[in-house]
Amino acid sequence: MDKKDIQNLGERTKAVHAGEFPDPATNASAPNIVMSTTFVVDADTGFSVEGMDETDTWVYTRWGNPTIRQLEEKLSALEGAETAVAFASGMGAITALLFHLLRAGDHAVVSDVAYAALSEITNELIPELGVEITKVDTSDTAAVEAAIRANTKLVYVETPCNPILRLTDIVAVATVAHRAGAKLAVDSTFATPMATRPLLLGADFVIHSLTKYLCGHGDALGGVLLGNANDLALLRRQTAVRLGGTISPFNAWLIIRGLATLPLRMRVHQENALKIASYLEQNSAIKRVIYPGLSSHPQHELAKRQMNNFSGIITFQVNDRRSVKKIAERLEIIHYAVSLGHHRSLIFYLDSGDLLKTSFKFATSRQYDSWNIFAGEGIFRFSAGLEDAEDLIADLEQALDV
């Protein structure tokens, strides 16, 4: 189906059809997996990616591949973006973006609580390359504004952020970033395109770990950057292709398949999460539940404005910290495992003391206060899967009865 026609169709139709077409050679209805790393080319084909154009025929899979391109087109349609560049993982996408935008002498404002690996490379590796980083609580727009300098090239936010589910007002932060001539990148992994379209709210780049909701089945790593066609064509040539974090066509195919049901899955993730969050809120073993869909979330009004779906991730604190291990061991249906956004429910305990040592560095007491509001001494991060909510609640009930 033509790219322009697809934009006018509904989300479910886009999820099923965008980027797909019957195979011209066989009329196969489902997409092929093209695993070839190289392609037979004309004798006048160039040997450097420097001259590569987005519309060129295939040369080498690190430069581009038909199955990967089908994934990129489906993702662009769902996010409402001009272009997408897919990567081997979410971190592959993030590092390509940082290498694209930042040089020694530049400055970036980065969310003080965000995905751990991004937090850790911006604590050490990136500053060691001569790029200054200021970590701020990006839910505080005034703090973002105060951190901006003449050489600020990038404002980097995650909303809702991993792991504490604190939100950032994308419209407000985009205004502040653009006034200073900086780009705004939004990691929208927790929201998914079913909840939020950061590009329509003023962001310049959107990042997703495809490993989470977009694949949805816990069996393929992947990442993507979305944005305007000019920026991303440059990024593809200058960093994506050369840094080499290329997604396997097999993983691209699995994620294409997962994306077809994204709109349906996100409805059930939200429905289950809301039921479970409400159940947890009235359980006497629980100290605090954080879920953007609950009126008790400190930013519920912003969540209602910025999210069309509250997604499936909940955090909760228990009254008795010594019960954590027992709860983890007692769960039968829910897997005690990292990651999130899968059809299987997953849970993991994150200890605040540990995270503040390894990953998150705060400079002000306000930053500590905000952490304490959302995470206290530590949180269970629960990713509500697609099982029956009643079964998940029963599993939690027997595990929490300690």
Ligand SMILES: *Cc1c(COP(=O)(O)O)cnc(C)c1O
């Ligand atoms: C998982 C995750 C990432 C990293 O993705 P990988 O695919 O594991 O590299 C980045 N951002 C967020 C918000 C994540 O949850």
